[in-house]
Amino acid sequence: MNLISTNQRAFTLIETALATLIIGTGVLAIVLAQQAFHQQNDWANRAATGMRLASEIREMTFNLPRHDAVTGSDMWGPESNEASVLDYDDIDDFDGAVFSQDLGNGPLSAIRKSIPNLPGWLQRVEVVVVDPFNIHTVLPDGAATMLRVQAIVEYQGPYDLTPTEITRLRWIQSR
Numbered sequence: 001m002n003l004i005s006t007n008q009r010a011f012t013l014i015e016t017a018l019a020t021l022i023i024g025t026g027v028l029a030i031v032l033a034q035q036a037f038h039q040q041n042d043w044a045n046r047a048a049t050g051m052r053l054a055s056e057i058r059e060m061t062f063n064l065p066r067h068d069a070v071t072g073s074d075m076w077g078p079e080s081n082e083a084s085v086l087d088y089d090d091i092d093d094f095d096g097a098v099f100s101q102d103l104g105n106g107p108l109s110a111i112r113k114s115i116p117n118l119p120g121w122l123q124r125v126e127v128v129v130v131d132p133f134n135i136h137t138v139l140p141d142g143a144a145t146m147l148r149v150q151a152i153v154e155y156q157g158p159y160d161l162t163p164t165e166i167t168r169l170r171w172i173q174s175r
Contacts, residue, residue, distance in 0.1 A: 046155055046166055047166060047167065049118070049121065049155075049166070050121075050153040050155065050166030050167035051153075051167050051169070053107050053115075053118075053121060053123050053151075053153045053167075054123070054151040054152075054153045054167050054168070054169035055169065056107070056108060056109050056110045056115075056123075057094075057108070057110075057123055057125055057151035057169070058149075058151060058169060058171060059110035060108065060109075060110045060111075060112060061091055061094060061125075061149060061173070064088075064089065064090050064091050064173075065089075065090050065091070066090060066091050066092065066145070066147050066173055066174075067090050067091075067092055068089060068090045068092075068093075069089075069090075075092075076092050076095065076141040077092060077093060077095055077096065078093040079093070084105075085097065085099070085105065085108065085112055086112055091127055091147055091149060091173050092127055092141070092147070094125040094127055094149070095125065095126060095127035095128075096125070096126070097124070097125045098122060098123070098124050098125075099122070099123040099124075100121065100122040100123070101114070101118055101119050101120075101121065102119065102120070102122070103122075106121075106122075106123055107121045107122070107123045107153075108123060120155050120156045120157055120158070120160075120163075121153065121154070121155055122153070122154045122155070122156070122163060123151060123152075123153055124151070124152040124153075124154070125149065125150070125151055125152075126149070126150050126152065127147055127148070127149050128147065128148050129141055129146070129147055129148075130146050130147065130148045130172070131146070132145060132146045132174075135148055135172060145174065146172060146173070146174045147172070147173040147174070148170060148171075148172055148173075149170070149171055149172075149173050150168055150169065150170040150171075151168070151169045152165060152167075152168050153165070153166050153167050153168075153169075154166060
């Protein structure tokens with residue numbers, strides 16, 4: 001007695017290989033799309049963190065005067081009695097300041113406290129005197145009434161050889 005009907009047909013080897021190829025291509029496309037999504041999400045996260053850290057510097061310095069009330073514009077940078085960022089009382093004190101968890105002093109929030117769990121992030125502040133009629137013209141320190149401040153935020157991941165600039169925020173301080 002024959003149990004297999006002669007009318008039944010099975011998949012051929014070519015049909016099976018073709019189906020495997022089509023399904024494999026679809027799975028590969030999904031994996032690549034997921035990988036691209038993760039890379040874009042990682043960059044968006046870094047860009048948002050970078051802008052936050054730059055904005056923290058701006059908020060920290062927003063209401064500070066351009067120069068020290070005692071020394072005026074004669075003393076550029078932190079005065080001798082200003083040993084830490086907590087002592088900085090004017091904008092020019094921040095020129096050249098660098099804040100990073102790797103350095104043990106940051107990154108900083110607007111209230112001058114370290115933000116925890118941000119290894120590899122660095123905030124750098126540059127302050128220059130600019131011509132009030134052309135903010136792209138840099139003048140000698142203390143020479144004018146207008147300052148251009150910029151916060152530069154960089155990130156160096158555990159496998160990166162050099163830090164990457166994530167964002168740069170510039171503003172004019174004229175008060």
